[in-house]
Amino acid sequence: QVQLVESGGGLVQAGGSLRLSCTASGRTIARHAMAWFRQAPGKEREFVAAITWISDYLYYADSVKGRFTISRVNARNTIFLQMDNLKPEDTAVYYCAAPEEFLLASMSSWTEYKYWGQGTQVTVSS
Helix, strand or coil: CCEEEEECCEEEECCCCEEEEEEEECCCCCCCCEEEEEECCCCCCEEEEEECCCCCCEEECCCCCCCEEEEEEHHHCEEEEEECCCCHHHCEEEEEEECCCCCCCCCCCHHHCCEECCCEEEEEEC
């Protein structure tokens, strides 16, 4: 079992920045890809970003490309999401996700991820 705990959400004005963290416990995530998803009220869960276990491949949704940066520190069992130039449409609950398997068919599909954090709210005011 893996437990994931996100932190770093909050209220920020448009154009501002936030840095989300997600720390895993119960099992190392060092050899697993990890991802961030988000869900806004009344909308479906949406892929945001993913990272391979050695950080050699970073994958972003088009809506956040160039503004968000995913990273990880395996020694700390932690991943991060640096969010810059935030927009009101980025408002959502952000979740980190960990898979059970080492190899994924699609890093952007939520169905590939078995473990989820409780989420952290990000609100961007205009």
